[in-house]
Amino acid sequence: MRNCQALEEIVVRDASHLQRLPQEIASLTSLQSLQISNANLIQMLPDMPASLSNLRVNNCHTELKERYKKNVGPDWGKIAHIHDVDIS
Numbered sequence: 007m008r009n010c011q012a013l014e015e016i017v018v019r020d021a022s023h024l025q026r027l028p029q030e031i032a033s034l035t036s037l038q039s040l041q042i043s044n045a046n047l048i049q050m051l052p053d054m055p056a057s058l059s060n061l062r063v064n065n066c067h068t069e070l071k072e073r074y075k076k077n078v079g080p081d082w083g084k085i086a087h088i089h090d091v092d093i094s
Contacts, residue, residue, distance in 0.1 A: 015039040027052050045070070053084060060090045 014036050018024070022044040029035070032053040039060040042048070049069040054061070063070065072094050073081040085091055 018042045057069040
């Protein structure tokens, strides 16, 4: 994640062995789109950069879905600034 300040998009097609995302993702000030598939072990997201406008997490852990459920999840406020969110 070092020296990636100009990175605008991250796509992880198979995150089936990934337990968490690095905290450093918050420092990617140019990141606009983050897409993660098969994220069945990830239960929580780190802080997201203010520049992020698209977040997609597919096939994720039930805990993640509940924590970030729009307007009602306990951690929704952490991603509420993201225009297009799909956590399923």
